[in-house]
Amino acid sequence: MNLLGPLPYLVAGWLLLVGVYGLVTSRNLIHAVGCLAVAQSSTYVLLLTVGFRRGGTAPVYSDTSPRSVVVDPVVQALALTDVVVGATVTALLLALVIQLHNRHSTIDPDRLNALRG
């Protein structure tokens, strides 16, 4: 019980560090974009952890009483924003990777060190 207090927060921190480790050691930019998504998913865990209320249900009142106990809806809305921004950024980054491959014929970040017009 006591361990469960900070554990979900620590899971979020671990996800962030694992994602950044993947970014730092990546040898393939598509893999790096995936690692960025992992690092970003830590924010989902953090937000939902902050908003969880013991015994709470989803904050949607179409089929529950308006007096029922619900989890915090503000962080859920933030998580939705987070997912949308994450997906669009991933799409944009993958488009950039395709262009890089067109220009330099490699997507290994360690070999992308020469400037080219």
Added chain:
Amino acid sequence: MSRTARIRLFWGAAAVIAALYTMACLRLPHFGTAVHPYGDRAVAATLRQRTANTISSINFDQRAFDTLGEESILFGAVLGATALLRRTSHDHNTRPRPVRVLPSTRLFGALLLPVALLTGIYIVAHGQLSPGGGFQGGVVLATALHLAYVAADYRALQRIRPRELLDQADAVAAGAFTVLGLAGLVAGVAYLQNVLPLGTFNTLSSGGLVPVINAAVGIEVASGVIVVLAYFLDQTLFATGPAGGAFRKKAER
């Protein structure tokens, strides 16, 4: 910076972050705490605005201005991906070849495509009532359309995908969100304030401005995702530049 130096730097920084973050976590309110002052206020405001889905009320009513920023990010990303992946002159425009698929697969696609599209429309339209909304339903709509590609071939997808229309729908829907906010100014209150009649709680027309903005976002997300996927698919299937060729060869192997 060399690879080993970079990894050493990461471990140093990670140790500091891990230590400080753990110390901070131990002092935070524990997981599952009953005290949520913002949540309680948001729920009260939602019920006052007669919107059954609190998330939609927060996104399209209480924090509508933030969501305007969010959908501008979405629009900007679609625009950016479009600009990056546009067809350059050395890419030849080849016609997609028809592909043989099992008749049962084709039938499955033909039957489920309308069902999947209807599900998407349902999720957008009921955003103010049940879980879902413009963002989620839009993605369902966009992926539903690609059932044609999965179950048949690229020509089938091209036939049911009005690309120019979707390009325009994306821009119009993104603009519609901004224009809808002006309703508040016309009524003499704040920008994006919910000024439409709120209706009866838990009915399709409840929530005032929420279902309208929801629909605009649904159209924008659906068309935006379809347009971006169209550029990615073109890049994979037809581009004859170095990357297109490389990616295609890998896909064929």
